[in-house]
Amino acid sequence: MADKKRILSGMRPTGPLHLGNLHGALENWIDMQERYDCFFFIADWHALTSNYEHPEKIPDYVKQMMIDWLSVGLSPEKSTLFVQSHIKEHAELFLLLAMITPVPWLERVPTYKDQIVQLAGKDLSTYGFLGYPLLQAADIIIYKADGVPVGVDQVPHVEITREIARRFNYLYREIFPEPQAILTETSKILGWDRRKMSKSYDNAIYLSDSPEEIMEKVSKFVTDPARKLKSDPGNPDICNVFDFHKLYSPKETVDEIRHQCRSAQIGCVACKKKMAKNLIAFLEPIREKRAYYEKRPELLAEIILTGGNKARESAQRTMEEVRAAMSI
Numbered sequence: 001m002a003d004k005k006r007i008l009s010g011m012r013p014t015g016p017l018h019l020g021n022l023h024g025a026l027e028n029w030i031d032m033q034e035r036y037d038c039f040f041f042i043a044d045w046h047a048l049t050s051n052y053e054h055p056e057k058i059p060d061y062v063k064q065m066m067i068d069w070l071s072v073g074l075s076p077e078k079s080t081l082f083v084q085s086h087i088k089e090h091a092e093l094f095l096l097l098a099m100i101t102p103v104p105w106l107e108r109v110p111t112y113k114d115q116i117v118q119l120a121g122k123d124l125s126t127y128g129f130l131g132y133p134l135l136q137a138a139d140i141i142i143y144k145a146d147g148v149p150v151g152v153d154q155v156p157h158v159e160i161t162r163e164i165a166r167r168f169n170y171l172y173r174e175i176f177p178e179p180q181a182i183l184t185e186t187s188k189i190l191g192w193d194r195r196k197m198s199k200s201y202d203n204a205i206y207l208s209d210s211p212e213e214i215m216e217k218v219s220k221f222v223t224d225p226a227r228k229l230k231s232d233p234g235n236p237d238i239c240n241v242f243d244f245h246k247l248y249s250p251k252e253t254v255d256e257i258r259h260q261c262r263s264a265q266i267g268c269v270a271c272k273k274k275m276a277k278n279l280i281a282f283l284e285p286i287r288e289k290r291a292y293y294e295k296r297p298e299l300l301a302e303i304i305l306t307g308g309n310k311a312r313e314s315a316q317r318t319m320e321e322v323r324a325a326m327s328i
């Protein structure tokens, strides 16, 4: 473990995980487990920053998220998997860092202004929402993480974390390494309406969906809009069903579908059914593992507890150094 670099990443429990989360984030995490000392956490305090009006759903989302993680192949043996609110030290470090963080640093985080506009229906003029990049900074540096896997839009959050770590090191004592952003290049997965797959658009296929739900959702997929009749040739390059074939069907099927669509030998309904069948087969092992953990709540609780204990030990060690450095 000691020679491996440490990385940390989190996800907000705001609903069940979908195919976009799997291909856009989790597959990368699963891969990183082999090369890094990984800390992955369920960011339930962060879920409160924008969902503070409906906290009652969060505990179930937390449980479901851990089931999703375990079912796709995140491993408690390889990684430290935990729930943010179980490690109170994050909140203590957040408070101490707040003393040295200039407010304009937070106000100029691009996602802050962006989200205020995008989520105009919610009152986000809260202290918690302004401070969430600082809480993220605490989440990261409390484990002295070397790297944070992020998408492009999250890079400023790692940048402010580095600035805060630097400021702490300058004011008190060199405790914190400056974490690097590890850019994850992933293509966007689209939902049935061809917008980005997202729970907030209600266009997602969830890892927990039943075969019937998947069939039903796939039947709604928008295909090549110019193709009105089965006898019209289609253009698979602009068809989302075809993109899904590329993800879930064997290469021969993909080649066959490409040819059959272009030459109007297969209709969209049959093409969707083929894709849905392969998608259902792809998700089958995940569904089986989900059922396994659903039936064993004690095992799930044990995994969450053990991961939390491991994380806490590390966080407590850092906090002893921090308190000493700040004369607290």
Ligand code: AMP
Binding pocket: 011, 012, 019, 020, 021, 022, 023, 024, 025, 151, 186, 187, 188, 189, 190, 196, 197, 198
């Ligand atoms: P969210 O809960 O929407 O913030 O999603 C968590 C992570 O899943 C994001 O940081 C992305 O890496 C990934 N993700 C979410 N939706 C998609 C999508 N439609 N396509 C690809 N990746 C996605």
